[in-house]
Amino acid sequence: MNSTFQLTYAPEPKSDESLRGYFERLNHINGMKGAQNLCDKLRTTYLPQQARPFSKKYNNYFINLAPALRMKPEELAGYFYNQSNINYFREINLTNTAHLYHKDFRFCPLCLADDLYMKHLWDISLVTACPIHQCNLQSECPHCHEKLKWNTWKLNECRKCGESLTVTPIVTQCDKYSMMVSRLFLEANNNKYIEALLLATQRMHRAFDNMLSTPKLETYAMSRIQQLVHLGLGLLHSSSFRHSYFVELKHRKATYRDISIESVLEPWANFNSVCQFQYDDSLPEISFFTRDIEAFDEGISTSRLTTYKKQNELSLSHQISANRLASLIGLDLDSINSLVEHNVLVPLTVARKGRSPIFDMNALAEQFCELEIHQVSSSEELIHFHELNRVLLLFTASHRYIYELILNGKLKLYCPGEHRQLKHCYLNEQDLYKALQAQLYEHEQSVTGTALASIFFSHLTLIKRLEAVNLFEANHWSNEYSVEGHEFHKFINKYICLNRVSYFANVPENTLLDGLKMLRIEPIFQESFRGKQLILLSDSQSIRLKLYKFIENLKGRLIDKYIGF
Structure with a gap:
């Protein structure tokens, strides 16, 4: 049941005020003991971390608080959603929005002395300086150094020592990089650059780790955030910084001797593929430095690894x-x-x-x-690894099967030059096709009509005609026309598809048909549709041998490779 409680003093929110700060100000001017005391009367719970934008309960606070202010929920929400930063962050999809708003009570003592309210800008994790007074934000009492918390007695007093936070404000000058970032968020007019900076801080958070793991900015001290921001700016705006970073990455090559240099540089490649930003040298003075991740970022699980050489x-x-x-x-x-x-x-x-x-x-x-990779000077009768996607469709096989064969040493890898990455490797066509032929079907899985058309290099309409002449039974109950795996198994072991023989032997279908007439072999099924045809032969040892001999005579050499059956 909604509360009928109404506040005595109900000022409108400031145009740049945070919701948490608004709760604290209402509490302060109405003489309550804290924001939780106010929320008790509203019959809800006050959790400062839930009063941050994009939290699950953010909108609920508008519903609960609006009646006490004699407003409609959408009217109250409009004050906060009209703030440019919130709408701005809606478009950022590269990081968890929870990290964008800090959990701590952070403030500019000079701003607070001028007007007693908490600004939305101070809640943004990467903002560590006041763009108006050019000083660092504070998160502790300057007198007793107690860390300040939300749900306070008064906005301008320390709850522990009772000293004023604003009468004699103590300020520390901020550096120019923190000021740059604060103004960037204040102006909120360059969404792409914000995304690039967030990605850069994630990269430098764990400089040699390829997760692009998101730092928990909402919990970090301002000194830590400032350091990460400096490193992120260096990555974006200093060519000497990037050069030193590459040198440090390449230094890893000495440790992982058998990993390719592409793999060593993968953290940069990963970042570069995601971050759509034109790097420049506008901040050449930012220098790269190596830091101990474990010592710097407590609580990060770094995993302990041993190289396969068991070196260290x-x-x-x-x-x-x-x-x-x-x-x-x-x-x-x-x-x-x-x-x-x-x-x-x-x-x-x-x-x-x-x-x-x-x-x-x-x-x-x-x-x-650990795989044995054979060196080759040419790729004759070899198929490149990246072409597997095209080939697998012709056998309804999966990449899993190929990997299992490769890792078990049943399919040899061939590679020109010194590359050891799988994407540079080749597989022998004959060995690959024979291995795939054994996996042309999976007994437990049905084969769609579209897949059958690819397997037989034909048209779906011709595939459907096979059912009309009782060559197999199709499944009409599913959304897509398909054949059960066991039915396809029986079919593929009973017939030779001349379309496949034509493709893999590289001999035109009409030439093969002329050869069949000479050999007095009659097709079991032969139909055409829209320029494509489907030709099936009975699968017997004698027909197989005749086909092999005919193709060998046609080619003028022995055929020692898979030709479609």
Whole structure:
């Protein structure tokens, strides 16, 4: 039941006031003991962290508070949602919005002395300075150094020592970088740059880790946030900073001797692929420095790793997201997720909503560097790894099956030059096609009509005609036309598809048809539709041998590779 309580003094919110600050001001001018005392009368609970924008209960406070102010909830909400920063942050999708608003009570003592209210700008995590008075924000009492908290007795007094925060304000001059960032958020007119800066602080939060892990800005002390902001600005605006960062990354190559340089530089590649910003050298004085992540950021799980050479134990060098892993080894994200599902690839983390799994780059290197890779000077009769997506469609096989064969040494890898990354490798066509032929179907899974059209290099209409002549039974109960796995299994073992033979032997279908007439072999099924045809032969050893001999005579050489059956 809604409260009928109404406040004696109900001033309108200031145009740049935070909701938490508004609660504190209402409490202050109405002589209450704290914001929780006010919320008790509103029959709700006051949690300062929930009164930050984008929290789950942010809008509930407008519903509960509006009647006590003699306003409508949407009227009260309008004061706060019209603040440019809130609408501005709605468009930022690259980080959790919870990190954008700090949990602490932070204020500018000079602003508070001028007008007793808390500004929305002070709540933004990356804002550590007042753009008006060019001083650092404060989060503790300047007299007793007690950390200030929300839900206070009075806005301008320390709850512990009772000293004023504004009568004799103590200020510290801020640096120019903190001032730049504060003005950036105050003006709120460059959304793309805000995103770039947030990504840069995430990168420098764990400079050699490829997670682009989000620092918990909402809990960090201002000194820590300022340091991260300086590093992020250096990454965006200092060529010497970026050069030193690359040198430090490449230094890791000496430790991970068998990992390619591309993998060592993956943290930068990951950042660069996400951050759409034109780097410049407008802040050349910002210098790069190496810092101990474990000592600097308490509570971060860095994982202890041992290289596959068992040389020594090291802190986590870098991790990689599923998106970047897919890009590196030439797969799509769905294939990576399939590999995870079947335990071919084991991630470090369970995927959270809106985020992909994170993998240990070094564990992957250990897994793949054990593979035997043969050097080749040319790619004749070899198929490039990134072409697997196209090939797999022709066999209804999965990447999981290919990985299992490669990791078990049943499919050899070939690679020109010194590259050891999987995306640079080739597979022998004959070995690959024979392996895939064994997995042309999965007994428990149905095969869609679209997949069948790809497998037989034909048209869906012709596939459907196979049912009309009782060559297989289709499933009409699902949304998409399909054939059950066991039905397809029987079909593929009973017939030879001349379309596939034509494709894999690189011989025109009409030439093969002429050969069949000469060999007195009659097709079981032959129909055409819109320029495509589907030709099936009975699968027998004699027909197979005749086809092989005909193609060998046509080519003028022995055929020692997969030709479609």
